[in-house]
Amino acid sequence: MDKKLLINLQRVPKHVAIIMDGNGRWAKSKGMNRIFGHKNALTAVRESVEAASLINVKAITLYAFSTENWKRPKLEVDALMSLLINSLKKELADFIKNGVKVNAIGCTENLPKKAQKVLNDVIFETKNNTKITLTFALSYGSREEIVNAIKNISKKVVNKELSEKEITEKTINNHLYTFNLPNVDLMIRTSGEYRISNFLLWQMAYAELYFTDILWPDFRKEHFYDAIIDYQNRERRFGKTSEQITD
Ligand code: IPE
Ligand code: IPE
Ligand code: MG
Numbered sequence: 049m050d051k052k053l054l055i056n057l058q059r060v061p062k063h064v065a066i067i068m069d070g071n072g073r074w075a076k077s078k079g080m081n082r083i084f085g086h087k088n089a090l091t092a093v094r095e096s097v098e099a100a101s102l103i104n105v106k107a108i109t110l111y112a113f114s115t116e117n118w119k120r121p122k123l124e125v126d127a128l129m130s131l132l133i134n135s136l137k138k139e140l141a142d143f144i145k146n147g148v149k150v151n152a153i154g155c156t157e158n159l160p161k162k163a164q165k166v167l168n169d170v171i172f173e174t175k176n177n178t179k180i181t182l183t184f185a186l187s188y189g190s191r192e193e194i195v196n197a198i199k200n201i202s203k204k205v206v207n208k209e210l211s212e213k214e215i216t217e218k219t220i221n222n223h224l225y226t227f228n229l230p231n232v233d234l235m236i237r238t239s240g241e242y243r244i245s246n247f248l249l250w251q252m253a254y255a256e257l258y259f260t261d262i263l264w265p266d267f268r269k270e271h272f273y274d275a276i277i278d279y280q281n282r283e284r285r286f287g288k289t290s291e292q293i294t295d
Pocket of ligand 1: 068069070071072073074112113117128239264
């Protein structure tokens, strides 16, 4: 049965964020090295973006490399960077064909020059697409993002471009990497880990959280739709009582 048919198209999340986890364990279970797992992650990325696009999710953000992931063995980090470069090159034509606008968040200046170049090219080539915004979190850490926002806001206060009184939640939002994205409605994490790992802490303040045991390389459209169906069965109260929710 097509799980998509069970989805209420009037109530899809605007922004879905995914912590793509479990590549290493997936490879290990097959007697292979961790890098084999990363190589097999691309299908899951494609399927998720396509699944999201088909039900009109407007933004999908994928945690691809965290600030903490720099601590992994150099061989693995290098392999991840090469995979990033090759995958972006390979996918560009499909991004264009499918109306995918590519975006990046994180300290991307820390990526190898070649990765920065390909990333910037892909962002430029897809900038007018409107079907869905696909954001890659690369060298991303939410705490670092918040520290940067505070620094930039402080500078403005010192320069008298902004007064302390004028600082609101919106000011903070506008200084995050995600300034042009809606708040996260649904966060999915694969591989049976129940944590946030420094991902979009501010943006997920009221997100619905969905955890699955599926390892990322095995994640397919049907799993994405399972998460959406689960999301649609929840009541988002935002502090109100159930009786106050009319939706
Ligand atoms: C997620 O899979 C990919 C990245 C963090 C880059 P992992 O590499 O974390 O896989 P596990 O968690 O070790 O199985
Ligand atoms: C989180 O996965 C980062 C990405 C998916 C890119 P990790 O596998 O690095 O997370 P922890 O450290 O186990 O929480
Ligand atoms: Mg992991």
